[in-house]
Amino acid sequence: MENVDKYSSMATDFIMTYGPKLVGAIITLIIGLWVIKMVMKAVKKAFQKRQIDESLTPFLISIISMLLKVILGISVLSMMGIAMTSFVAILGAAGLAIGMALSGTLQNFAGGVIILIIKPFKVGDYIEAQGYDGTVNEIQIFNTILKTPDNKTVIIPNGGLSTGSLINYSTEPTRRIAWTFGIGYGDDVEKARQILLELFKEDDRILTEPEPMVVLDQMADSSVNLSARVWVKSGDYWAVNWKMNEEAYNRFNANGINIPFPQVDVHMIKD
Numbered sequence: 001m002e003n004v005d006k007y008s009s010m011a012t013d014f015i016m017t018y019g020p021k022l023v024g025a026i027i028t029l030i031i032g033l034w035v036i037k038m039v040m041k042a043v044k045k046a047f048q049k050r051q052i053d054e055s056l057t058p059f060l061i062s063i064i065s066m067l068l069k070v071i072l073g074i075s076v077l078s079m080m081g082i083a084m085t086s087f088v089a090i091l092g093a094a095g096l097a098i099g100m101a102l103s104g105t106l107q108n109f110a111g112g113v114i115i116l117i118i119k120p121f122k123v124g125d126y127i128e129a130q131g132y133d134g135t136v137n138e139i140q141i142f143n144t145i146l147k148t149p150d151n152k153t154v155i156i157p158n159g160g161l162s163t164g165s166l167i168n169y170s171t172e173p174t175r176r177i178a179w180t181f182g183i184g185y186g187d188d189v190e191k192a193r194q195i196l197l198e199l200f201k202e203d204d205r206i207l208t209e210p211e212p213m214v215v216l217d218q219m220a221d222s223s224v225n226l227s228a229r230v231w232v233k234s235g236d237y238w239a240v241n242w243k244m245n246e247e248a249y250n251r252f253n254a255n256g257i258n259i260p261f262p263q264v265d266v267h268m269i270k271d
Helices: 002-049 057-079 085-101 103-118 158-163 189-202 234-254
Strands: 126-129 132-139 143-147 153-157 166-168 174-183 213-219 224-233
Touching: 002 057, 103 132, 103 143, 103 158, 132 153, 143 158, 153 158, 174 189, 174 234, 189 213, 189 224, 189 234, 224 234
Parallel strands: none
Antiparallel strands: 126 132, 126 166, 132 143, 143 153, 174 224, 213 224
16 A cells, blocks of 8 residues: 555656646647748748749758757757757767768758759850859759760869859840951051941841940051950850851951961071
């Protein structure tokens, strides 16, 4: 009978001591899980509104959900009187060790997340970065894959790509082409200017606004240099650039405009 009373008293003390904490922890857990569910719905809607990459969205949502649940679990255990200081210290040390071991990989992962969220470029854009240029073929979570004009595949880690300088040639709908055409000293500058302007007028791919421009840029050692500027649609850039070089050369020759080349006079002196 004494044992029954003893155990009954111990049970009563346990319930009185830990019962409120257990109830509070359970209530906190239920409310916390509900709040996390609502937060994740809001995060998912925000990702959809910002048009985050579909391959990245489930991964980010699962990471955020897991972190929130870990925080909730630690809070619930602390409410029950379980000391979490040592556990948190061990978890932090393990995270630091893993982070140091995978620093390069984590940097590339973070870079991939930033690229997919901020979107400095997209698949199909022509970019120049990290010493390479080409068309973006694929954006992965750790690397970005480019296809060069000569059909080489370039794999660039996202870490440096997200923090380094980058040129995106496909962002704007139009681009400016600049040429320097050299003519001989004594040739008619105005005639050469009109020839170039006429060439620009004949090519429908060259935009009339902003207006094409040809100016005398420099009187160099062997030539008088004319600087020409036109605007075209981004997709026509290279075709117009190459075509106009050929057309200008042929039209100058046909109209008696000399295209000089560097010349050096060598004088031999004998003692």
